[in-house]
Amino acid sequence: MQNEPKKEITGTYYVQDRKSLQELERLTIQGQMMTREMGGLLPEQEDPSRFQRVLDIACGPGEWIIEMARTYPHMTLIGVDISSSMIEYAREQARVQHVDDRVEFLVMDALLILEFPAVFFDLVNLRCCVGFMRTWDWPKMISEMRRVTRSGGIVRVADAEAEAGHTRNACPALTQFSTLFCQALYEAGHLFEAVPSGLTAHLVPLLQRHGCRNVQTRTSPMIYQAGEPSGEAFYRDMKRAFQTLRPFILKWSGKPQKDEYESLCQQALEEIQGSDFYNTWNMHTAWGIK
Known part of the structure; x- marks a missing residue:
């Protein structure tokens, strides 16, 4: 499995320049921020110690599975991207x-096949997948996740609503960016509807429809507030996101020109830096038993 490609594989991720250090840093910041605000790595699982072998699909820069290794020394963990x-x-x-x-990272196109034996993992995790999963990819993905999960194991999917959060105060530029982002995701096939919950509202029925039982869900409101570390982390995340998502939004939303987009993002950053900024962004986790 260590045979690496000589160049990047063309994929469906909405940021095409995956060699960008800015995108690596953004994903790391975002992942750590989400884990903290969700209340931990597996906050919905009563007894994580029962998981011996864990797979993280689309692991990105690896921050989630590395923290899993630091927190749960008994686990053997694999991340693929x-x-x-x-x-x-x-x-x-x-x-x-x-x-x-204790952690192995492998280059793998999960949309094709998970290159592991059947019933191999105790828990299979797919987090923050809206960036590369299209609506028609879900049946095969869940089928593969179930195939490599042992009987009684957990298939877990988690993602945030497709917007930059709900603001308590007026943030017209940030709201407009969220609308453009949702529209672009929908037009590119990543959402079932052009609304913030266009994926997250479908996680439970997707798992149920494709063979998981006892499917449950948990919503975690992530709070970002001016003057708090979370507010600064949100600013740094969005500052990078505005730039790395620009080609995707300009291509698929069909609305702003480049100069208009830059002006919109600058206004949004000023709103985020406001002394009264308060934002909640819902993270949804759905999990079921193989």
């Missing part, structure tokens, strides 16, 4: 944090 740049970065982070003896 289509991007060789992401995988190289994740491997280096695992080495730096001294967990590379």
Whole structure:
């Protein structure tokens, strides 16, 4: 499984420049922020100690599974991603944090097949997948997730609503950006409807429809507030997101020109830096039993 491609594989992720250090940093910040605000790595699982072997699909820079290794020393963990740049970065982070003896990162296109034996993992995780999953990809993905999960194991999917959160105060530019982002995701096939819940509202029925039982869901409101570390993390995340998502939004939303987009993003950043900024962004987790 260590045979790496010589160049990036063309994929469906909405940021095409996956070698961008800015995108690696953005995903790391965003992942750590989500884990903290959700209340932990597996906050909905009563007894994570029962999971011995864990797979993280579309692991990106690896921050979730590296933190899993640091938190649960008994686990054997594997992360896969289509991007060789992401995988190289994740491997280096695992080495730096001294967990590379228990974490393996592999280049793999999960939309084709999960290259693992059947009934191999206790838990299979897919988090923050709206960026590459299209509506028609779900049946095969869930089928593969179930195939590699042992009987009684957990199939887990988690993602945030497709917007930049709900603001308590007027943030017209941030609201307009969210509308453009939702429209672009819908036009590109990533959402079932052009609304913030265009994916998250479908997670439970998707798992139920494709063979998982006892499906449950948990909503975690992530709160970002001016003057707090969470507010600063949200600013840094959105500052990078505005730039890395620009080609995708300009292509698929069909509305702003480049100059208009830059002006909109600058206004949104000013809103986020306002002294009264308060934002909630809902993260939804759905999980079922194989």
